[in-house]
Amino acid sequence: MDRPYRVVDYLIRSLHQVGVRHIFGVGGANIEDLYDAAHHCDGAVRAVVAKHEFSAAAMADGYARTTGRLAVAVSTSGAGAMNLVPGVAEAYASRVPLLAVVGQPPRSLEGRGAFQDTSGLAGSFDAYRLFSTISRYCARVDDPADLAAALADALTATRALPGGPAVLLLPKDVQQAVLADPPPIDELLTARRTPVAASAARERAADRLAELAGEPVLVIAGDEVARRGARAELAEFVAALDARVAVVPDGKDVFDNHDPRFVGVAGVIGHPSVTDALRRARLCVLVGTRLPVMARGGLDALLAGTELVCFGAEPAFSDPDTLHVDGDLRAELRAVTARLRAARPAPPSPARADLRFLTVPPFEGEGMRLRDAVEAIGAAVPEGATVIADAGNAAAGVIHWVATPRDGRFVVALGMGGMGHSLGAGIGAALGTGARSYVVIGDGGFLMHGMEIHTAVEHDLPVTFVVVNNNAHGMCVTREQLYYDDAYTFNEFRPTDLAGGIRGMFPTLPVTHARTPDELRQALVAHGSTRSPAVVCVDVSPREIPPFVPFLNHLDTVSPQGAPHDQPVVAVG
Template identity: 45%
Template sequence: MVDRLYEYGIRSVFGVHGANSEDIFAAALRSEPRREGDLTVTVAKHEFGAGAMADGAARITGIPSVVLTTSGGGAMNAVAALAESYESRVPVLALIGCAARPGEGRGGFQDMLTPPGTVDALGVFQAVTGYAARITAPELLGPALDGALATLDRGLPAALLIPKDVQTAPAPDPSGAPALAGTRSVPVVPAAVVDLLRGAQRPLILLGEGASRAGLAKAVCDLVAATGAVVATTPNGRDACPPNAPFVGVTGVMGHPSSAAVAADADLILVLGSRLSATDRAGLDPHLGRATTVSVGADAPLRPVDSDVRTLDLAGWTAALAAELAGCAAPPWSDAQPTLLQPRQPDGVGTTCADATDALAAAIPPDALVFADAGNAGAAAIHRLPIGTGARFVVALGMGGMGYGIAGGIGAAIATGSHTVIIAGDGAFYMHGMEIHTAIEYDAPVTLVVLNNDAHGMCVTRENAFFPGVEGVNRFRHTDIGAGLRAMFPGLDVRSASDPAAVAATAADLLGSAPRGPSALVIDTDPLEIPPFAPLIQDHAPMAPPTQEQK
């Protein structure tokens, strides 16, 4: 099985060791010395972290990765990460070691394959992947791998559940059908789409996460020059925007009001690589229904459009469209600039996530990977980081799970060796921040920035805005995260800052050198900050004053 996965192109395996997965771990480790090119096996602290690492590595490299877990709680811990991969269309293969067949249905330890007497693990994994199979005999390995790899080629996660005794049985040759990626034909652009672009007077190009993964910047630059289009991006499409393009803002609830204002004037909206989820399209719905809308990508959009074009090769399709329009030229039809939400900021404690992000932005190397987590930290990063900050930008909005950005960024750094800046809140840190230990063990070039407001900050704002008469539950006593990290990991370079000037100076020193091993920057922020999240920007929203202890 490992040979087949290597031949397919997989190079990264992330997991947590266990009795029912140890044979697969051993096979992966044995494969390393006989390969040209590394097969990297990384042991994480938690199976969610391992799954998010595989997801982050796959998003950045464009190559599917593996998450490997044992049965029982280990397998269940990976489900949330696979749900993010499924919703965000990331090709991750889960290899799940299971109890040996003789123990199935007979009380075997961690048996989870004989429902209703046990958990229905196959049903669970079928719910969060595009393909899941239970390999009950060695001769079923080849067909199961065919199904799994074909699913990865479609950009979806897959899962294989493999009993312990099947793992150790003699196996037939597992070679099978070639991967779909090697048989794609040159995309054909419908003539009707070309005519729409040629006839549009005010075209808007909206770039989604698929555009970022496909590296569309050059083709989009050609489209802008040919059509006079202006460009907006979804939160995860930021790095697909070409340098010096007529950029009008990020869309969605954490985006810029200018993007919706420009969409209101557009006569054609070309959506590249976004399924138009609520987090991508918030504020655009009235305009998507009015302007002619063309959606191009691997999946159907999540709202009606005028033209739905499906392709697994978004890069090739967009390049073909640009070639069809070559020779045309038009200046941008709008000179709009991104406009920021300006929420009223209360008199609380510490700086704001927004101010801290502004101070941090200038220090982030242009070739760094940037991963943002959920909550106030993610909202500030999406809204405040300038376009062009870092080589890639990722925020997990599929499930919106806290802690993904930490593990996903570490996985990307291990897989690529690229300097990776992770921006996360203290809530995310408490959930999965111990994956910094994984970064330390593998000497990954990661800088973890923790915005510590001693709260679940966005929940605090929602409490104050929507439930003013109910006692809040989302503010906590102060924790010195920096001191804790220094005590736990004496070799880790940990800095602390509490105001924008200190953030700017510290970040410049920490991030200004060549990529090195892991480091951390902890920034104290205000728990009463109103984040740049459109539904929460209400001037009348009452704010609870800080307690004496919090002061």
Template identity: 30%
Template structure:
């Protein structure tokens, strides 16, 4: 001991004590990272096992950082985080307490996984010392194993068992959420870990550059082969999928350079102007006969950009229409593996691929881009063949769903974001929704992406759910989109069945003062089930729903509600005022339940009809 004292005395006077790193609570560290990533809102339901994170969010809100949005159900929180991520291009964040809070999230997390939406999911746990002792709402490996349940629908999934792990695992999760394929990631954190002291991150740290980074890596050899294919092709056909968000302007430039016609998948329709003269409709679920006819009659090159070729996006894997002519462009190996019929696969970021192709055309003087003709984007598009077009103009009551879509197209402003819920709502919207002036025209006739209302490369005027498609998704996702981009009005097209599952989330839109108009297609039935049974000549069972006054339900929650039973009553509603006011509105539309949507392809995929 004396020797230690003598050594201390002998230290030179110029010696400086090592700098002590500042400390903060673990929950505060999480919020600090979210703030640096530009996240404005965190969606969830509070509870004891997640309380420290809510405390940190309360402090964050006071200083202008990320704030909590309290949802009515944890599935709604995941749906809102999904919508927020799609609209902003940032990470969507959903949080829940342990046990049932975590399990309630699973459907929303699985939806994000199937649709490759980047999302950070944080669930609480009881204190580590109580694992295995029957703690309230325990969801550890010795209880109801939430980490195990979420393993199959996340890209990264881990229990934080020591405070020193938190920063590393949080960064690993955030980065993995944006790697290809993108998707949700999950951290399960015991409440005592959330309260622990950890080293604070550097004040000058900026992690957004590598978390949100999207490398422009491409297969150059494949791009050169595609360049040659396009130069030799006469009037190729482009199929545009939902993965083309940031690249759609470049694809439209290629449409003009190559003289291509184009079609979209159901979830790609919202990226394009449906009145573009080269647009021939939607291929896939709820799509148009004109899109399929174009592929059947066309014998040349077909280039698919950014699609997974899932059932709904491929008209039930109708490879006969594409076999031997297809080139598939996508950054995701999982997507490319679903198109074995393609004669060429081009792996890489779609925007980078398109820019290389455009540069190649310019270098070869293929066409002078600046001299390309302009397009009248507001004119009627005769290339798109509608199913039952006479119903679009029908004045019958109850209102035809086709007429409702026409009125929504006509009455909502150009910057409106539409969402259509799973079921008949999606089919009607994909097939008939055709808003005016979605995109302006430049001198070259290229349809621009409306930069005035775009926050990221993900803006999309129509969002529908593909693959893992839960009813009620659009109700929560509409809140997330409106929270992420309050400047754009949001219209959620949903069914009475979906609304009965998730309609309570309209209260979140009211509490947040968000401009969301909920249009409920009310036919007192699970409509897709009803029509599917009729078309397949199956037993008519299990589809009836009670007659519900959804407008009255909305008013009970402090939300203006209207009942519409005819086109004339719909025309009397002042949409301009509804979409300008702060807060949600509900329109209960009594539709003609006997109108059959174009859904036969789904029944064929199920084997219900031939």
């Protein structure tokens, strides 16, 4: 039987034409027609149902960050739409290209007591106004004939500088409406495509960098390098400049962590070797990062006394007057690299940088040491894999002590810093890349969104969930210890047997409770040899101090060379 060609059919077909292969969401009455269209598209677009809309947005986020492709999250109206909000806000803060399609009640019922009414009529709140504050583009489509143009505008906005999410609000009756002869999406996108002009600051930046031939230079690279697919251009630029390289926490995979030029991670979870390199540098070049507090914490004094050049869509937070090269990142890096190579001979191969780590206080309490645990994880993760760190102490340990796998990816959501984000992001990354994801999450984040394990089991995805359990919100416990005299705690909880609980819920899922670093490493290697999900649980203590500069400064800890940590206390978290 011939089926009418509906708005939702056009939407699914158009998304497929621009490279979308998965949509992530949770169903409901006002989005079910989109799922129906996905069912009838002959498998071109796979609909993945999450346990919670926040996790659906996190899946799309992880998919986009690890592949560089557009990702799509969908939800129904009302509570479903509201659950999507923190995930879209993370994408907005982190400039992740994501399209959110949000169902709305039929137009005829809006303002007349519709269930889950968010039209802004008759005392209901206005979803359009809400989503407009956390998106690069938001449109409510009330006329089916307007859908094609709105979709093209939304897709264009996700990629236009600086990038980020777009939102389409679609009433149910609009989704069901029949389209007679809609224009192909590629034609509409071509008409909207405008080249990014070369930066007016390019020549000044190239001249200044050429003048400093042979002088020590530090490049701090960030997440925009990944979003713009500029890893190769960054590597060529760094080689031509003969610079040392640091990365920001959420851009940890943009430069080879095993390269001799690599000096570590910048910021509050960073390495003292970055401070050393910045202190020696005549000039610091920011590439694809604005240096938010998490990436510059402890470096402000040195940055204030160091000449800066910034390549990226947006100016640096640290100094708005910095020379800012704001064109297309790949094109600007290529052009300046060519100028440098023409102006100076190829530099010799660099000596390997001395990567120095923070020193945390010794701890003799119960459980595995955090460093031992995350180093066992690092030893087991293979080349090409994706490591996803959640918020909290476990993330601090992974960012500080685990190198990004060669040819792999590293994801941490620091735009909003939401606990539990990594669970969905790991699923999206596995679907997008086909490589195994290693999700490292604390018990706090797991207890928020851990049932996404069900999604991984349902789709038999190569995701290993490593749950680092201290029966606490560990970073909050540390703050109570350090800043509130350790006089009380709201953040330590009764013991939880997570491995036993997960094993009981999912009898076919491999679950290991590792009690030593060697058991942890062996379990990860064994589970990694399959194409199916697995869980490994590790017990640590909530009283152990993580590698987090503000905490260590508060304790006046000294570095391995005997010099005190010279970063001032930074207000984060």
